[in-house]
Amino acid sequence: xxxxxxxxxxxxxxxxxxQVQEIKSDVLSIASELNTLEERLLYPSHTQVxxxxxxxxxxxxxxxxxxxxxxxxxxxxxxxxFKELDALQNGGVQKIYTxxxxxxxxxxxxxMIGKLKSGKDFNESGSFVFTxxxxxxxxxxxLAGPGFGSDGIKIGDW
Amino acid sequence: MLRTSNLATSLxxxxxxxxxxRADEPKDLYFxxxxxxxxxxxxxxxxxxxxxxxxxxxxxxEPELDSLYVHIDDAEFSLGDFELRYRMHHRAGRAIKAVLxxxxxEVIRNDAAYRLARIHFQKQQMEDALLALxxxxxxxxxxxxxxxxxxxxxxxxxxxxxxxxxxVLKRLQGSDEYGGFAAYNLGIAYLQNGQKTAAxxxxxxxxxxxxxxxxxxxxxxxxxxxxxxxLLEDGEFERSLPPLDRVRLDGPFSNQALLSAGWASMAAEDxxxxxxxxxxxxxxxxxxxxxxxxxxxxxxxxxxxxIHGRAAIHYGRALDSFGAEINKLDTSIDSIREGNFxxxxxxxxxxxxxxxxxxxxxxPEAPETYYLMELLASxxxxxxxxxxxxxxxxxxxxxxWNGGFxxxxxxxxxxxxxxxxxxxxxxxxxxxxxSRMRLRAEQHKMLVKRRDDLLTTPxxxxxxxxxxxxxxxxxxxxxxxIATSGTTSSxxxxxxxxxxxGILAYTLYTEYHARLTEFDKNVRSLDQAMAMVQDEYDExxxxxxxxxxxxxxxxxxxxxxxxxxxxxxxKIDQLMARQGHLLEALAIDELVARRDHxxxxxxxxxxxxxxxxxxxxxxxxxxxxxx
Numbered sequence: 001x002x003x004x005x006x007x008x009x010x011x012x013x014x015x016x017x018x019q020v021q022e023i024k025s026d027v028l029s030i031a032s033e034l035n036t037l038e039e040r041l042l043y044p045s046h047t048q049v050x051x052x053x054x055x056x057x058x059x060x061x062x063x064x065x066x067x068x069x070x071x072x073x074x075x076x077x078x079x080x081x082f083k084e085l086d087a088l089q090n091g092g093v094q095k096i097y098t099x100x101x102x103x104x105x106x107x108x109x110x111x112m113i114g115k116l117k118s119g120k121d122f123n124e125s126g127s128f129v130f131t132x133x134x135x136x137x138x139x140x141x142x143l144a145g146p147g148f149g150s151d152g153i154k155i156g157d158w
Numbered sequence: 159m160l161r162t163s164n165l166a167t168s169l170x171x172x173x174x175x176x177x178x179x180r181a182d183e184p185k186d187l188y189f190x191x192x193x194x195x196x197x198x199x200x201x202x203x204x205x206x207x208x209x210x211x212x213x214x215x216x217x218x219x220e221p222e223l224d225s226l227y228v229h230i231d232d233a234e235f236s237l238g239d240f241e242l243r244y245r246m247h248h249r250a251g252r253a254i255k256a257v258l259x260x261x262x263x264e265v266i267r268n269d270a271a272y273r274l275a276r277i278h279f280q281k282q283q284m285e286d287a288l289l290a291l292x293x294x295x296x297x298x299x300x301x302x303x304x305x306x307x308x309x310x311x312x313x314x315x316x317x318x319x320x321x322x323x324x325x326v327l328k329r330l331q332g333s334d335e336y337g338g339f340a341a342y343n344l345g346i347a348y349l350q351n352g353q354k355t356a357a358x359x360x361x362x363x364x365x366x367x368x369x370x371x372x373x374x375x376x377x378x379x380x381x382x383x384x385x386x387x388x389l390l391e392d393g394e395f396e397r398s399l400p401p402l403d404r405v406r407l408d409g410p411f412s413n414q415a416l417l418s419a420g421w422a423s424m425a426a427e428d429x430x431x432x433x434x435x436x437x438x439x440x441x442x443x444x445x446x447x448x449x450x451x452x453x454x455x456x457x458x459x460x461x462x463x464x465i466h467g468r469a470a471i472h473y474g475r476a477l478d479s480f481g482a483e484i485n486k487l488d489t490s491i492d493s494i495r496e497g498n499f500x501x502x503x504x505x506x507x508x509x510x511x512x513x514x515x516x517x518x519x520x521x522p523e524a525p526e527t528y529y530l531m532e533l534l535a536s537x538x539x540x541x542x543x544x545x546x547x548x549x550x551x552x553x554x555x556x557x558x559w560n561g562g563f564x565x566x567x568x569x570x571x572x573x574x575x576x577x578x579x580x581x582x583x584x585x586x587x588x589x590x591x592x593s594r595m596r597l598r599a600e601q602h603k604m605l606v607k608r609r610d611d612l613l614t615t616p617x618x619x620x621x622x623x624x625x626x627x628x629x630x631x632x633x634x635x636x637x638x639x640i641a642t643s644g645t646t647s648s649x650x651x652x653x654x655x656x657x658x659x660g661i662l663a664y665t666l667y668t669e670y671h672a673r674l675t676e677f678d679k680n681v682r683s684l685d686q687a688m689a690m691v692q693d694e695y696d697e698x699x700x701x702x703x704x705x706x707x708x709x710x711x712x713x714x715x716x717x718x719x720x721x722x723x724x725x726x727x728x729k730i731d732q733l734m735a736r737q738g739h740l741l742e743a744l745a746i747d748e749l750v751a752r753r754d755h756x757x758x759x760x761x762x763x764x765x766x767x768x769x770x771x772x773x774x775x776x777x778x779x780x781x782x783x784x785x
Binding site: 018023032086091138 | 187190191193194195196197198199202205206209210213244245246247248249538541542545548549552555556559566569570697700704707708712715716719722723726729730733736737740
């Protein structure tokens with residue numbers, strides 16, 4: 001009986017495995033095309049603004065939440081799960097916000113809430129001005145724990 | 159007994175979890191985003207983003223200006239890595255081969271060769287795995303040196319090249335990561351090579367290593383169990399007991415060790431000693447096959463000790479237990495046939511837990527998974543199961559996207575409904591403005607040219623005011639009239655005209671620089687005004703294009719994508735049905751085999767029970783007859 005089962009698993013599962021890999025490839029293509037189309041529809045390139053969050057290398061503070069305000073309006077607020085924080089600490093970059101803004105200067109207020117290694121809570125904010133041109137804007141926000149002075153929150157173009 | 163390849167595969171899967179890109183490396187934002195998903199185990203999302211990013215990088219004319227340029231080797235490598243983790247071995251193999259064939263750093267190339275070898279090993283393509291390993295040359299990433307050697311040893315073992323495997327495994331004996339595993343595998347390699355004495359000595363060493371690592375403790379137990387079993391099979395009953403006794407009572411191999419220890423004692427005709435491990439084992443989880451065997455073996459030992467009454471009681475207990483388990487198995491088989499097994503497998507709350515296989519049994523109507531543990535742990539079943547779960551995830555994604563198409567369509571429709579009626583009027587106004595603007599632009603161009611000409615070739619009369627120009631024109635007319643009249647009396651008038659011209663020329667020449675400066679100032683101010691107008695013009699054109707792009711050009715791709723999504727769902731449904739049926743069939747086969755086994759045990763227990771009763775009754779009768 002088990003021999004028959006082994007044949008069943010060996011040949012058929014391997015053959016099915018190939019077909020599963022094919023459909024994965026197909027769905028990945030659909031996802032990619034759909035995302036591009038969705039981006040074009042919702043965030044046209046000349047108004048598109050995307051904000052990304054990363055954590056400064058070797059920084060071991062625990063990031064609990066990030067809040068972003070653009071021109072005084074709440075853009076997004078994100079509370080981090082353990083997995084997400086781990087991904088950031090390992091070099092991952094989170095696309096935290098995508099939206100539309102007109103060309104010109106805009107005010108960005110970044111607030112981060114977290115915990116130090118010692119267990120002490122901290123809360124830090126930074127205010128920045130960025131310019132939106134006619135190209136899509138990608139802005140990276142790099143966060144570091146207290147001790148970096150005014151460099152705790154840095155922003156940069158990509 | 160010798161499940162080296164399965165063991166190696168499971169080990170390799172654990173050891174390959176190292177991230178390809180370190181946190182302190184600068185990176186492309188979108189590559190970083192892919193890593194963000196990958197580090198959370200969301201390989202579909204990671205692949206989707208990195209695939210798009212690498213594709214876009216390949217399309218641009220000047221890739222060296224792209225932020226991905228300096229990380230492209232890493233990105234392509236990660237692509238292969240994510241594909242591997244998402245169980246897309248075909249694509250992963252291609253991606254890693256591309257890295258191998260590209261002009262990449264030696265360390266990256268060697269890492270890629272190792273990963274390619276691992277893919278071949280997992281697909282049981284041992285020759286290709288060896289070829290990939292042979293490509294490793296020069297500097298090797300420090301973190302995977304032992305991984306490479308351990309893989310090489312396992313490939314040799316699978317290929318029947320035991321001697322080569324022995325040589326590699328000997329070198330790995332001091333490895334921090336693989337010490338215990340290499341010690342066990344070395345014993346197995348000796349055994350497969352026919353060097354039984356060396357094998358037993360090596361397994362004895364592997365069974366006594368000092369460690370507190372759970373994985374190494376388990377492999378130490380396994381070494382002891384294998385050694386004890388070999389000695390038991392060789393009739394070396396007494397010698398088999400020490401290694402069997404070394405197997406931890408709370409380890410994964412303890413049931414089998416207790417069973418074998420009992421049989422060793424039985425074979426040595428030490429029946430009382432056999433009762434000890436079997437009594438422990440008989441009280442353990444009844445679904446385990448060793449426990450079930452112990453339920454029969456324990457009364458057998460009592461029988462040999464002539465304690466037939468207790469033997470009969472234990473045979474009765476075994477019968478009850480087997481009956482209950484057979485019922486449970488029948489219910490489980492029915493449950494699987496009703497589709498509950500597959501339904502339980504894809505439940506999200508179950509999969510979030512790392513002990514999900516065990517938790518399955520707590521679900522109402524789910525089959526008895528303890529009977530399926532071995533099957534669930536097998537490579538083929540795991541492949542099928544993971545594929546089934548991946549298909550279920552893809553299906554969920556596709557259905558969500560499909561639900562979004564209607565919203566997209568509506569959005570496009572609303573935009574079209576709003577903009578389309580406004581556009582003809584706006585376009586008409588724009589056309590008029592556009593022609594006026596072109597005219598002004600031409601005039602502006604002409605003025606700029608005149609200013610530039612005046613800077614190189616001064617022409618004071620060009621800067622005369624309109625009044626001065628009118629006076630000059632009048633003078634010219636008068637001069638002409640005098641010339642045509644031909645009278646001498648007009649001479650004073652002529653002189654007056656000359657004086658007037660002289661005054662004008664004097665003014666034009668003396669004020670030329672001031673006027674040119676003023677003219678230049680005005681042209682510059684006009685430049686600014688024209689630039690502003692041009693900016694507004696460009697912005698209008700961009701906005702006008704954006705309006706068109708907000709509702710034009712979506713229809714066809716949306717329709718095509720919608721069809722592709724539905725086609726994929728259909729294909730996935732078929733694949734899930736086939737895959738699910740296979741998993742169910744495998745599970746049912748396993749449960750039926752276990753039921754047959756239990757029925758066989760039940761038959762034996764029934765005969766032995768009757769026999770024990772007879773013997774107990776006879777013994778009782780003999781006791782009654784005795785004075």
